[in-house]
Amino acid sequence: MEAGEAKSKKPRGPRLCCICNQRRPVLKRPKTLQQICRECFYEVFEEEIHQVIVKNRLFKSGERVAIGASGGKDSTVLAYVLSELNRRHNYGLDLFLLSIDEGITGYRDDSLETVKRNEVQYGLPLQIVSYKDLYGWTMDEIVKMIGLKNNCTFCGVFRRQALDRGAALLKVDKLVTGHNADDIAETVLLNILRGDIARLSRCTSITTGEDGPIPRCKPFKYTYEKEIVMYAYFKKLDYFSTECIYSPNAYRGFAREFIKDLERLRPRAILDIIKSGEDFRIATTTKMPEQGTCERCGYISSQKWCKACVLLEGLNRGLPKMGIGRPRGNLNGDHKKVTKAGATAKSIESKQCGSLDF
Amino acid sequence: MACNSSGCESGCYDREKENGNNVDGGVNQESVCVKCKCNEPMTFGDGGSDDGRFCTDCFRNNVFGKFRLAVTSHAMITPSDNVLVAFSGGSSSRVALQFVHELQIKALKNYEASRDRSLPVFGVGVAFVDETAAFPTLSKEMIDAIEWIRSTVSSLSPPAKDLHVVPIESVFGSDSLEARDKLVKLLDSVADDTGKEDLLQHLKMLSLQKVASENGYNRLVVGSCTSRIASHVLTATVKGRGYSLSADIQHVDARWKVPIVLPLRDCVRQEITRLCVLDGLKTVELACRSQCGINDLVSSFVAVLQEENPSRECTIVRTAAKLTPFYFNKIPETDDSNVPLATQRRLKRFNLKYDGSMTTEAFCPICNGPLNRSDSSDLDTFEDCHESDVLYAACCSSCRFQILPQDGSSLEQFSSFLPDNMISQVKHQKVDSQAYLREKIKDCLLLDNEDEVV
Numbered sequence: 001m002e003a004g005e006a007k008s009k010k011p012r013g014p015r016l017c018c019i020c021n022q023r024r025p026v027l028k029r030p031k032t033l034q035q036i037c038r039e040c041f042y043e044v045f046e047e048e049i050h051q052v053i054v055k056n057r058l059f060k061s062g063e064r065v066a067i068g069a070s071g072g073k074d075s076t077v078l079a080y081v082l083s084e085l086n087r088r089h090n091y092g093l094d095l096f097l098l099s100i101d102e103g104i105t106g107y108r109d110d111s112l113e114t115v116k117r118n119e120v121q122y123g124l125p126l127q128i129v130s131y132k133d134l135y136g137w138t139m140d141e142i143v144k145m146i147g148l149k150n151n152c153t154f155c156g157v158f159r160r161q162a163l164d165r166g167a168a169l170l171k172v173d174k175l176v177t178g179h180n181a182d183d184i185a186e187t188v189l190l191n192i193l194r195g196d197i198a199r200l201s202r203c204t205s206i207t208t209g210e211d212g213p214i215p216r217c218k219p220f221k222y223t224y225e226k227e228i229v230m231y232a233y234f235k236k237l238d239y240f241s242t243e244c245i246y247s248p249n250a251y252r253g254f255a256r257e258f259i260k261d262l263e264r265l266r267p268r269a270i271l272d273i274i275k276s277g278e279d280f281r282i283a284t285t286t287k288m289p290e291q292g293t294c295e296r297c298g299y300i301s302s303q304k305w306c307k308a309c310v311l312l313e314g315l316n317r318g319l320p321k322m323g324i325g326r327p328r329g330n331l332n333g334d335h336k337k338v339t340k341a342g343a344t345a346k347s348i349e350s351k352q353c354g355s356l357d358f
Numbered sequence: 359m360a361c362n363s364s365g366c367e368s369g370c371y372d373r374e375k376e377n378g379n380n381v382d383g384g385v386n387q388e389s390v391c392v393k394c395k396c397n398e399p400m401t402f403g404d405g406g407s408d409d410g411r412f413c414t415d416c417f418r419n420n421v422f423g424k425f426r427l428a429v430t431s432h433a434m435i436t437p438s439d440n441v442l443v444a445f446s447g448g449s450s451s452r453v454a455l456q457f458v459h460e461l462q463i464k465a466l467k468n469y470e471a472s473r474d475r476s477l478p479v480f481g482v483g484v485a486f487v488d489e490t491a492a493f494p495t496l497s498k499e500m501i502d503a504i505e506w507i508r509s510t511v512s513s514l515s516p517p518a519k520d521l522h523v524v525p526i527e528s529v530f531g532s533d534s535l536e537a538r539d540k541l542v543k544l545l546d547s548v549a550d551d552t553g554k555e556d557l558l559q560h561l562k563m564l565s566l567q568k569v570a571s572e573n574g575y576n577r578l579v580v581g582s583c584t585s586r587i588a589s590h591v592l593t594a595t596v597k598g599r600g601y602s603l604s605a606d607i608q609h610v611d612a613r614w615k616v617p618i619v620l621p622l623r624d625c626v627r628q629e630i631t632r633l634c635v636l637d638g639l640k641t642v643e644l645a646c647r648s649q650c651g652i653n654d655l656v657s658s659f660v661a662v663l664q665e666e667n668p669s670r671e672c673t674i675v676r677t678a679a680k681l682t683p684f685y686f687n688k689i690p691e692t693d694d695s696n697v698p699l700a701t702q703r704r705l706k707r708f709n710l711k712y713d714g715s716m717t718t719e720a721f722c723p724i725c726n727g728p729l730n731r732s733d734s735s736d737l738d739t740f741e742d743c744h745e746s747d748v749l750y751a752a753c754c755s756s757c758r759f760q761i762l763p764q765d766g767s768s769l770e771q772f773s774s775f776l777p778d779n780m781i782s783q784v785k786h787q788k789v790d791s792q793a794y795l796r797e798k799i800k801d802c803l804l805l806d807n808e809d810e811v812v
C-alpha cells in the first residue's frame with residue numbers, strides 16, 4: 001500500500017499521539033498520516049513554518065511586512081501564525097494586513113468585514129487600498145464604462161498588480177502571501193502542461209521579485225492546504241469561506257483534481273512535485289527573461305507600458321477597448337461572440353476569481 | 359488564490375486558441391489528400407484532429423519520416439552498428455521493429471547496388487523480456503506471447519534477426535531457480551505498489567542491457583513514443599525526480615553500457631496505432647501493469663488532458679525537452695566499430711566520465727538516475743557503516759521513499775537480494791564520491807594517493 005507504513009505493526013489498545021505519546025490523537029496529519037493530538041499538531045504546524053522562515057531567511061529584523069489579506073482561509077491562517085511566530089521568536093517585524101477593495105458593490109463586503117475582525121482579533125493593523133486609490137477607477141465604474149463583456153481582461157490585469165501597487169503605496173519592505181504547497185504544486189504542473197519553461201523555473205521560488213521594488217514571499221510554500229484548513233478549524237479562526245470558482249480553463253480544474261487524487265494515494269506527492277520544480281535543470285539564460293519596467297508607473301513590464309497602464313490610458317481617454325486582447329491576436333472578439341449567451345454568468349464567474357485568497 | 363498567479367485571462371486565451379485549432383479540422387471536406395493533392399485521404403474514425411486529411415502513403419511517409427529524421431540526426435544507427443530492438447509486443451515497439459527492419463532492407467539494397475560494397479549493413483536483433491517470474495499468474499499468456507513473437511520475428515523478410523527471450527530474473531544470476539527466488543523476495547520486500555512497478559521496470563532495463571552486451575549489440579532501440587514520454591514527464595515530476603528527468607526523455611541515453619535510442623520519441627500513440635491498423639501489424643498486450651498506483655493515475659490524467667486538447671502530450675514533451683540534458687544524452691564519439699567491443703566500452707566509459715566540461719555524475723544504483731548533489735551530500739557521513747546504510751545513502755530520494763524498505767533490518771535483507779549489478783554500483787559510487795571530495799581539496803593534498811602511505 002502507498003504510504004501505509006504508519007498503519008502497520010501498531011499494537012492494539014488505547015492509541016496515543018505518536019509525537020508526545022501522552023494525549024489521545026484527534027487527527028491524522030495530512031502530510032504524514034501520523035495520528036497526533038491537537039497540541040502536537042499546532043506545534044508541528046507552526047514549527048515547520050518557523051523553520052521555513054529561518055532556513056530561507058525570509059525576513060530581517062525591523063522590516064515592514066504586509067500580509068496580503070483577503071479574508072479567506074490561507075491569508076487568515078497566515079496572519080494568525082505570522083503574528084504568533086513574530087511574538088514567540090522575536091522576528092522584530094512590523095506586520096500589518098493589506099487588503100484590496102476592488103470596488104464591486106456587495107461583493108467584497110463580507111470578506112472585508114472578516115479582515116476587519118481579524119485586525120482586532122490578532123492585533124494587526126489593517127490597511128485597505130482601493131482600486132480607486134490605485135487606478136483611479138473602481139471595478140463598478142470600469143464595468144459601467146466597458147460593459148460586462150470585457151471586464152475579464154481588466155480584473156485579471158488589475159488584480160495581479162493590485163497587491164504590489166498597494167504595498168508600494170504603503171512603502172513596505174516585503175509582501176507575504178498565503179500561497180500554499182498545493183497551489184505551488186499545481187502551478188508546477190500547469191507550467192509543464194502549457195510549456196512555459198520560464199515560469200516553470202520561477203514558480204517554486206519562495207521569494208520572488210527580489211530585484212524589483214518589493215519582494216514577495218510565501219511562508220506556506222511547504223504547507224498543505226488540508227493542514228491549513230485543519231488549523232483554522234481547530235483554532236476556530238474566523239475566515240470568509242469562498243470556494244474558488246475556477247476561471248473557464250479546463251485543465252486548471254483537472255490539475256487541481258489530479259493533485260487531490262495524488263494526495264490521497266501518496267501524501268508526499270505534493271512535496272515531491274515542488275521538489276521536482278526546484279530541481280529541474282533549467283539553463284540560467286531561460287531563468288531570467290528580459291524584464292524592464294513600465295515607463296509610466298515603474299511596474300515590471302516587458303513592454304514600454306505595462307498592461308494596466310495601457311488599459312488605464314484607454315479608460316481615461318474614453319477608449320475602453322484599447323489594449324484588450326491586442327497582444328494576443330484578435331481572438332478575443334470571436335470568443336465573446338461564442339459565449340454571448342453566457343455573458344452575464346461568465347462575468348460573475350470572472351469576478352469570482354478575484355475572490356480568491358492572495 | 360491559484361487564479362491569482364496566472365489569472366483568468368490566460369485561461370480564456372488558451373481556450374480561444376484551442377478553439378481556433380479545431381476549426382480547420384472540420385473544414386476539409388474535399389476528398390483529396392492535403393499533402394499530395396491526388397490520392398484519396400484515409401479516414402480512421404478515431405476522433406483524431408487530422409483524421410481524413412492524408413492518404414495512406416502520405417500518412418505513412420510522415421510517420422516514417424519522423425522516425426528516420428530522429429535516427430539520422432542523432433546518429434542512432436550507423437552502418438557498422440549492431441542494433442537490438444526491445445520488443446514488448448505492444449504497438450510502439452512493434453512499429454519500432456518494423457521501421458528498423460525497413461531501414462535495414464534499404465541499407466541492404468544500397469549495399470547490393472553499390473560497386474565497392476564499402477558500407478556494411480547494420481545488424482538487427484530482437485529482445486523480449488519474459489516477466490513470468492514476477493507475474494506467475496500470467497505464465498500461460500506469456501508462453502502464448504512468446505510463441506507469437508517468435509513467429510512475428512521469423513516472418514520478417516531477410517536479413518534474419520536473432521530473437522533473444524530474456525527471463526527477467528536473469529540479472530540475478532545463472533541459476534534460474536535461485537534467481538527466481540531472489541527476484542520474488544526482492545519484489546516482496548517493496549511495500550509501495552508504484553515502487554514495485556518501477557523496480558520491475560529498472561530490472562527489465564538491466565535484463566535488456568545484459569542481453570545486449572553479452573550478444574555484442576551496441577545499440578538498444580526502445581519504442582517509447584511521445585505519449586509514453588509525456589506520461590513519464592509527469593510521473594517523474596510527481597515522484598520528485600525533477601533533476602534526473604531530462605536524462606530520460608532525450609533521443610539518446612548513453613549512461614548505459616549499451617546506449618539506448620528512442621527513434622519514435624516524436625510520434626504520438628495515435629499515429630502508431632493508426633500505422634498498425636494500416637499495415638496490419640499485430641500486437642499483444644500483457645496485463646502486467648497495476649491499476650492503482652501513481653503511474654496509472656498519471657496515465658489517466660494524461661488521457662483526459664489529451665482528450666481536452668489533442669496536442670497536449672506534445673506540449674508536455676516539448677516543455678521537458680527544454681530542460682538541460684546530460685552529457686551522456688548523445689552517442690559517444692569514441693564509438694568506432696573497428697575497435698573491439700570491450701575496448702570500445704572502456705573508452706566509452708572513459709569518455710563519459712571525464713569528458714570535458716560536464717561534471718562527474720553519480721547515479722542511483724536502483725534506477726540509474728543521475729543524482730542531484732544536494733540530495734547525496736549525506737553520503738560522506740556513511741563511512742564505515744553497514745552495506746544497507748551505504749545503499750540508502752547512494753540512492754536517489756525517490757527510490758529511498760518508494761522502493762527501499764524503511765527499517766534497518768528489512769533494508770539489510772533487501773540489499774542482499776539486489777542483483778550484483780546494482781550492488782557493484784553502490785560500491786562504485788562510494789569511490790566516486792571520494793574522488794569528488796578529493797577533487798575539491800586537491801590543491802591542499804601533498805600525495806597523489808593517500809592509500810600509499812603506510
Ligand SMILES: [Zn+2]
Pocket residue numbers: 017018019020021022023036037038039040041
Ligand atoms: Zn501529542
Ligand SMILES: [Zn+2]
Pocket residue numbers: 294295296297298299305306307308309310
Ligand atoms: Zn505601468
Ligand SMILES: [Zn+2]
Pocket residue numbers: 151152153155156349350351353366367
Ligand atoms: Zn476575470
Ligand SMILES: [Zn+2]
Pocket residue numbers: 391392393394395396397412413414415416417
Ligand atoms: Zn497523399
Ligand SMILES: [Zn+2]
Pocket residue numbers: 722723724725726727753754755756757758
Ligand atoms: Zn533511484
